[in-house]
Amino acid sequence: MSEPPYRLxxxxxxxxxxVGGVEHATGYSERVIxxxxxxxxxxxxxxxFPFKTSRGRHFLDPLFQCLRGRGAxxxxxxxxxxxxxxxTEYLAEQPExxxxxxxxxxPAFVAIVRTKVEDLGLGKVREVAxxxxxxxxxxxxxxxxxxxxxxxxxxxxxxVRNRRAQVDEYYRVLAPGGxxxxxxxxxxxxxxxxxxxxxxxxxxxxxxxxxxxxxLCRPRRFRDVSIAGFTxxxxxxxxxxxxxxxxxxxxxxxxxxxxxxxxxxxxxRATARSRRRRALLPLFAVLVGALRxxxxxxxxxLPYYNLLFRKR
Numbered sequence: 201m202s203e204p205p206y207r208l209x210x211x212x213x214x215x216x217x218x219v220g221g222v223e224h225a226t227g228y229s230e231r232v233i234x235x236x237x238x239x240x241x242x243x244x245x246x247x248x249f250p251f252k253t254s255r256g257r258h259f260l261d262p263l264f265q266c267l268r269g270r271g272a273x274x275x276x277x278x279x280x281x282x283x284x285x286x287x288t289e290y291l292a293e294q295p296e297x298x299x300x301x302x303x304x305x306x307p308a309f310v311a312i313v314r315t316k317v318e319d320l321g322l323g324k325v326r327e328v329a330x331x332x333x334x335x336x337x338x339x340x341x342x343x344x345x346x347x348x349x350x351x352x353x354x355x356x357x358x359x360v361r362n363r364r365a366q367v368d369e370y371y372r373v374l375a376p377g378g379x380x381x382x383x384x385x386x387x388x389x390x391x392x393x394x395x396x397x398x399x400x401x402x403x404x405x406x407x408x409x410x411x412x413x414x415x416l417c418r419p420r421r422f423r424d425v426s427i428a429g430f431t432x433x434x435x436x437x438x439x440x441x442x443x444x445x446x447x448x449x450x451x452x453x454x455x456x457x458x459x460x461x462x463x464x465x466x467x468x469r470a471t472a473r474s475r476r477r478r479a480l481l482p483l484f485a486v487l488v489g490a491l492r493x494x495x496x497x498x499x500x501x502l503p504y505y506n507l508l509f510r511k512r
Contacts, residue, residue, distance in 0.1 A: 256290030
């Protein structure tokens with residue numbers, strides 16, 4: 201799909217991006233906006249403008265309410281996968297945070313976040329690193345270096361061949377007594393894939409069959425996508441298992457604070473917005489209750505994982 205023409209006007213206190221006759225105002229600088237357009241296109245760029253408020257508050261408010269209740273302060277934070285830096289901005293505003301290190305494997309997003317750090321004066325951000333996929337199998341940080349590790353919408357994009365080593369690193373660099381939060385991660389066991397393709401059971405199929413299924417049922421979206429493009433690293437359609445979100449050692453040395461912090465079932469129930477999801481809440485309640493009765497994590501029944509663990 202070709203990109204529409206756009207117009208960008210600097211009004212001093214804000215910039216206004218007009219795409220397809222619709223105006224989108226933002227406080228971000230012109231150079232950040234142009235970098236974002238180059239990375240995501242003019243049509244998608246405005247979607248990112250409110251993310252610090254919308255996604256940041258939505259996903260991280262329960263975390264910091266929990267941490268404040270536990271007396272957290274002077275936190276050293278590792279953010280895994282900075283993307284556009286909207287979570288980075290949110291983290292930098294929290295009084296409990298003393299310093300932030302973040303990284304991504306996407307050079308364009310790393311450049312954008314470095315520019316935002318400069319433009320917005322995000323003094324708590326100590327480093328915005330560009331790491332290759334292989335480098336994230338052994339992060340360049342000491343064991344126990346961080347009090348908080350934030351992983352939002354990342355694990356499903358990790359190559360299956362490296363995923364175990366990469367996730368183990370998130371736990372290695374987490375300090376004893378520290379917390380790791382894993383957010384907005386699509387559940388591979390949930391029968392309807394809602395993250396990348398939007399088809400039932402596609403994430404359970406072998407790659408070749410999944411590719412043919414996607415092309416048959418989503419022809420406009422996938423007709424020009426090769427199988428190499430469909431299966432390349434980072435596509436995310438395979439989603440993630442609960443086990444993928446834990447270290448190799450499993451539950452050993454971890455305390456599950458998911459439900460106590462208001463994530464998991466509580467988060468899903470409180471944030472159900474669509475009519476379909478609200479209508480299905482009683483069914484989800486039954487599934488969650490059954491999992492609890494068998495001593496299993498309620499999150500196993502949910503479309504997305506939003507998890508919080510403490511390292512003992």
